[in-house]
Amino acid sequence: MTPQRHQRTVESADGTLLNVETTGPDDGPVLVLVHGWTCATPFWAPVVNRLPRHVRTVMYDQRGHGSSARPATAAGYSTTALADDLCAVLEAAVPAGTPAVLAGHSMGGMTIMSASRRPAVRDRAAAAALISTGSSRLPHTSTVLPLGPDDSAFRAAVHRAALGAPLPLGPRTPLTRAAIRYITMAPGADRRMKDVTARLVHAMHPVARARWGTVLGTLEADEGLRALDVPAAVVHGTRDRLIPFPHAPRTAGLLPDCRTLVEIPGTGHMTPLEAPDRVAAVLTDLIDAHLPGPASPGTANGKASRSGKAAKAKRTQEAGA
Template identity: 55%
Template sequence: MLHAEVHGPDDAPTVVLSHGWTCSTLFWAPVLRALGPRFRVVLYDQRGHGRSETPRRGGYSATALADDLCAVLQATVRRGTGAVVAGHSMGGMTIMAAADRPEFRERAAAVLLASTGSDRLVPSARVFGGSPGRLVRLRSVFHRLLLTVPLPLGPVTPLTRAGLRYMTMAANSPADMVDLCVRVVHACGSVPRARWGSVLLNLDLRESLRHLDMPSRVLAGTADRLTPPVHAQRLAEALPACEDLVLLPGTGHMTPLEAPDRVCEVLRELVRDHLGAPAGADAATALEEAS
């Protein structure tokens, strides 16, 4: 069973947010606050995360991610009304995996892919080793272990906090956002973390990108060690209807935590440009303010 929640008035423009690996709906709290009450925001926990049910061994795949997103869209977005669908990291991969589904195509008016990639995630990661030409084999082994070893993270300590910040965020990230990141990631169970990591290890969604032909924008931080900007550049080149590639200087992988106002700015622009003028004074005001 999936946990999903809806915030905001029923007649407001709808934004659906899909979180990444080891995260939960709590991850979107800064974006939810920044969007304000004049949008209808749908959040859900990916299976094995947050308050959603943890699947058995066979329940982990890109197909399962697409199934769950489509189920959420069917339950929360009326066919033909449209929504802006945004995904961060594995959430962006979820959108790519669902690109050819009728349930997705009938409800997604535009998409935002944030801090994500379609393939070759391990070879391009830069958590360990700065130069692409050095220690290639050792770096690859480290990144594979990071994704797939089902060891508990243990209690939050200054050392684990510093390590997680180094891997996922920029050095100048606000302390409260680092604390939220640590809280969210440590709450993810070690088994689903490792099993989803194994899915990401060999993920290849390049073929799915040609089906993602609705208006799209790609966003990434230039200091992202997990999905470096090369992924965003590849996505922008491959997407049939990419409108913009937004690079955030000095920002790490956790863009919705590190730059929620900038993420919201892009979401508001997508709402303004592709959802039209919805019914209701609050929604109309939201579109006016986004202009």
Template identity: 55%
Template sequence: MTHVTSGPYAPPRPRRTTTVTSADGSRLHVEEHGREEGPTVVLAHGWTCSTAFWGPVIRRLADEHRVIAYDQRGHGRSPAAGPGGHTTTALADDLCAVLEAAGSRAVVAGHSMGGMTVMAAAGRPQVREHVAAALLCNTGSSRLLHESTVVPLRAGGLRHRVQKAVLGSSLPLGPVTPLGMRILRYATMGPAATREQIEACARIVHACPRRVRASWAREVLAVLDLEAGLAGLDVPTAVIAGEKDRLTPPVHARRLAEALPNCTGLTELPGLGHMAPVEAPDAVAGAVAALVRDHLARDTRPPAPSAEKEMS
């Protein structure tokens, strides 16, 4: 089972689904939720996740917003990338294709690798035309393996090597078991995470194909360096971090807040880990809604002419 099917962390049924084709021909599964006439929000999930990960946030936004979520290539219902398809350029291409297909200006929120996707697309014409504001959630722009604390060793070369081997492993995770849930909670969630939250995340993460998981870890996360392009992300941008995040500790968020040319604020969520959209969906949905209210609702620029690409 790729995700839980009942309860507050189950993904809602989309109002519409479609397929968007990226620059290299990769096909992306895209879902549309909420009010068709509402302000548009685009959600980009992180490594090993899927649109289902955004379920609790979508539920909180859907009454007032048009919410578009898509599966990153190789995740969820988007087919795996071909050779050379695991790059930050590919991530940016995919986001730009979804933005163009959405056909309206939007607030974009990216979690973890989804935040890296937003940063990778900084300065692109599609972002300037279609994005009114952005949210970067539990993410970083560089030095991920140097500063991650998933492996409980002192900072240094040994920890870096061990973390690189662990995160880049292609070993199967197997079925979701109590032991697997405890490991996932330690690595990705805060100490107050509930069993429902842990199981929701475990179902999604364990469903990610192991070769996809390993390819993104080795070819992007292990060598990530997006700092030079941060100046190009000049739309109003909010940053969220989890105080207990082991994968992207708050030091990443603080650097982002300092480097972004138009940072609207940094929120560090006490006691929370890497999975803020599941651990604290009210906080994440509230940050998105605030960006819509403050920057999209006031945006008087017309959307770029892309009616022929609108999702239908």
């Protein structure tokens, strides 16, 4: 049974209006889910449906995606804007001092990296999950269009041009669905999840898609990743073409406190759709280990929660120093 959702609108720093959705009990441990490029809150449904019912989830449509507004100008597309939006959502939906697990897929992970130094994040983040994401040199490593040597300037230029192309996708057809599947998912992915992905990508305005693609093509978020000093899990599919698997160990190595690197064999870029059981299990483990609240069977939730609170208090003191 799908948990009941509540919707609200939150205004970001520049006035952009964001669609925010929550599920679960008001007093449950909080999980904040941040989706990636060309997606929207429905992207998380297979994962949310597999989480314990006592978990409270906070999701939002990134600006230019789903039911959130498109920025008025090109200046509204930036990693700073992504960080502003996450902070606005946290301040509106997660009371100050409330510990939360932050989980981001693809551009959602980059959002968390970009906001890692912000007080709104440091006051609330007890742990983080970075799913199918990377912090820099994305067009150099992508294998969507494997032209030229690996990590070459030519390959990077081709992928940057493709990311930033504001081309309308037209109607959903077997051809466009196959192209989207090739780019985002591994062979053998569930047909229903292929259809979900195609609907999400087709629903995005081509200008917004292109402008965010341009941001991804020039992403430099290594320093934000190094500042994300909370217990973290890295999750990645082995057949990811958009952000290939070697980004995962690199991300884990740059994190100050990576606790686990979860490799999901045979999955592409859309891991929460391709392997929702595995992703939900990773998030549940983080919740049980680092948030107060009912524990899943066999976990020592209370002890881990106290250690998570102590670490958060230390980070808050350091941020104010």
